Amino acid sequence: MRLGGRFAALLLLVPVGGFLCWQIGKTAAVAELTRTNPLAAARLTGDEPEVKIANSLLEFRVRGGRVSPANRNAALAALADYPIAEEPFLLAAVDAIANGQGARGERLLIEARRRNPRSRLTRLLLLDRFMRSGRTADATLEISALNSLVPRAGEVLVPELARMAADPQQQQTVKTVLMRDPKLLGLVLARLAANGADPDVILSLAGEGGRAGTVAQGDWQNVLIAERVKRGDVMRAYRLWQAFGGAAPSASNAVYDGAFQGRRGYPPFNWTLTSSAAGVAERSPAGGLEVTYYGRMNTDLASQLLLLQPGKYQLRFKAEGDVSGDASKLIWSVRCNDTKAILLELQIPKINATPRVISGNFDVPSGCVSQWLGLAGSSAEFPSEQNVVIRDVQVTRAGA
Numbered sequence: 566m567r568l569g570g571r572f573a574a575l576l577l578l579v580p581v582g583g584f585l586c587w588q589i590g591k592t593a594a595v596a597e598l599t600r601t602n603p604l605a606a607a608r609l610t611g612d613e614p615e616v617k618i619a620n621s622l623l624e625f626r627v628r629g630g631r632v633s634p635a636n637r638n639a640a641l642a643a644l645a646d647y648p649i650a651e652e653p654f655l656l657a658a659v660d661a662i663a664n665g666q667g668a669r670g671e672r673l674l675i676e677a678r679r680r681n682p683r684s685r686l687t688r689l690l691l692l693d694r695f696m697r698s699g700r701t702a703d704a705t706l707e708i709s710a711l712n713s714l715v716p717r718a719g720e721v722l723v724p725e726l727a728r729m730a731a732d733p734q735q736q737q738t739v740k741t742v743l744m745r746d747p748k749l750l751g752l753v754l755a756r757l758a759a760n761g762a763d764p765d766v767i768l769s770l771a772g773e774g775g776r777a778g779t780v781a782q783g784d785w786q787n788v789l790i791a792e793r794v795k796r797g798d799v800m801r802a803y804r805l806w807q808a809f810g811g812a813a814p815s816a817s818n819a820v821y822d823g824a825f826q827g828r829r830g831y832p833p834f835n836w837t838l839t840s841s842a843a844g845v846a847e848r849s850p851a852g853g854l855e856v857t858y859y860g861r862m863n864t865d866l867a868s869q870l871l872l873l874q875p876g877k878y879q880l881r882f883k884a885e886g887d888v889s890g891d892a893s894k895l896i897w898s899v900r901c902n903d904t905k906a907i908l909l910e911l912q913i914p915k916i917n918a919t920p921r922v923i924s925g926n927f928d929v930p931s932g933c934v935s936q937w938l939g940l941a942g943s944s945a946e947f948p949s950e951q952n953v954v955i956r957d958v959q960v961t962r963a964g965a
Contacts, residue, residue: 651676651677651678651679651680651681651684651687652677654673654674654676654677654680655673655674655677655684655686655687655690657670657673658670658671658673658674658677658690659690661673662694667694670694671691671694674687674690674691674694675691678691682710683714685711685714685715685721688707688710688711688714689707689711689721689725691703691707692704692707692708692711692725693725693729695707695738696729696735696738696739696742697734697735697738699737699738700738701738701741701742704738704742705742705745708722708742708746708749719749719752722749723749723752723753723756724756726739726743726749726753727753727756727757727760727762730753730757730762730766730770731757731762731766736766736769736770739753739770740769740770740772743770744772750770750771751784751785752785753770754767754770754771754785754789755784755785755788757770757785758785758788758789758792759788759792761792761796764789764793764801764805767785767789771785786805786809786831787831787832789805790802790805790806790809790831790832790833790834791832791833793805794833794870794902794935797903799870799872799902799934799935800872800934802834803834803872806830806831806834809830809831810829810830811829811830811831811834811835812828812829812830817959817961818959818960818961819871819872819873819878819960819961820869820871820938820958820959820960821834821835821836821869822835822836823882823957823958823959824852824853824956824957824958825848825849825852825853825854825955825956825958826848826852827848832868832869832870833868833869833870834869834870835869836867836868836869837867837868837869838854838866838867839864839865839866839867841864842859842862843858843859843861843862843863843864843942844856844857844858844859844864844866844942845857845866846866846867846940849954852956853954853955853956854867854940854954854955854956854958855953855954856895856940856951856952856953856954856955857950857951857952858893858895858942858950858951858952859893859942859948859950860892860893860942860944860945860948860949860950860951861893861944861948862942862944863941863942863943863944864941864942865939865940865941866895866939866940866941866942867939867940868937868938868939868940869937869938869939870902870935870936870937870938871899871935871936871937871938871960872934872935872936873929873933873936873960874929875929875930875931875933876928876929876962876963877926877927877928877929877962877963877964878926878927878928878929878960878961878962878963879924879925879926879927879959879960879961879962879963880897880899880909880911880924880925880926880927880938880958880959880960881922881923881924881957881958881959881960881961882897882922882923882924882955882956882957882958882959883920883921883922883923883955883956883957884913884916884920884921884923884953884954884955884956885916885918885919885920885921885953885954885956886916886951886952886953886954887916887917887951887952887953888913888914888915888916888951888952888953889915889949889951891915891949892945892946892947892948892949893942893943893944893945893948893949893950893951894912894913894942894943894945894951895912895913895940895941895942895943895951895953896910896911896912896913896940896941896942896943897909897910897911897912897913897925897938897939897940898910898911898937898938898939898940898941899927899936899937899938899939899960900936900937900939901929901930901933901935901936902933902934902935902936902937903932903933903934903935904932904933906930906933908927908928908929908933908936909925909926909927911923911924911925913951913953916953926963938958938960940955
């Protein structure tokens with residue numbers, strides 16, 4: 566070909582190449598905007614099928630599953646130009662289910678899943694359908710898929726499964742499905758407990774393993790007991806605590822594990838011990854409670870919830886270590902859980918090397934069903950470090 570002919574051919578390719586580059590750039594921009602900002606994409610080019618579908622899905626999410634007829638019809642019409650999209654099927658499925666056409670809605674969801682197996686929303690809606698109809702095998706497959714699709718699947722699955730478990734019609738199916746995944750079961754049980762669900766529902770879902778005190782991830786038994794206490798249902802919390810392995814205190818001492826041996830049982834009817842920048846309280850290998858308080862800020866170090874009947878009592882314990890008794894202080898207290906009334910404050914006095922037995926009397930009034938026994942550090946302007954080992958904490962009837 567002559568040089569002039571080649572040059573003419575190149576000139577013809579320039580506008581074609583420019584158009585292709587513009588089209589590719591436009592397509593990429595629309596795709597990115599559709600993903601990140603559908604409204605901006607609509608302003609740029611509202612005729613693109615991806616944009617119509619994205620707008621409908623945005624409305625679906627913002628309005629809790631509702632889509633205006635105009636946007637829904639636009640998304641369905643966009644299928645002609647974007648036939649691989651799954652969103653129109655998802656929207657149509659939700660609409661069908663809301664209108665009582667469950668079977669049709671499920672078929673549409675399955676088609677949406679076929680088109681995009683990675684759609685989390687589609688799989689969550691299918692999971693709900695399978696749970697409601699008792700299809701445990703299908704539900705298990707959806708849970709497995711969601712676990713693979715979502716990096717932290719628990720944040721997506723746990724709230725949904727907890728919601729389903731609270732529905733009497735779905736409880737048995739949820740139980741059957743979750744028994745195959747103890748880790749997920751524990752997280753769902755903890756979620757139900759934190760939301761104040763009926764303990765009988767939670768125990769039923771947990772099965773025999775839960776009643777025997779087997780702890781799944783999430784430590785749901787602890788959450789259940791703590792939430793019952795928080796809601797004022799202390800006696801039910803105590804019965805649950807006993808069912809999960811806690812033993813009643815001895816007849817001569819109302820404090821559980823007063824020797825700090827590490828006996829089995831959850832807080833708050835067993836000890837809650839804290840470690841922070843303010844101080845440390847931990848069981849000593851040699852026995853007793855080893856406490857280091859730095860004196861710079863107020864802090865709770867140890868606590869336990871008691872169930873004392875009205876009457877006169879004595880708090881008694883042994884202490885040894887290095888406690889100045891001045892400036893920063895270590896104080897035992899007993900206060901009513903219901904009224905917050907302080908029944909006793911007992912400071913640990915100066916201790917050098919010789920162990921001391923320290924005691925104080927208090928009265929429990931009627932109407933004070935439960936009481937907090939606690940050790941706290943009280944700061945001072947000029948802090949001083951306090952180190953002590955506490956042994957044999959007892960609460961007994963006065964004069965016993």
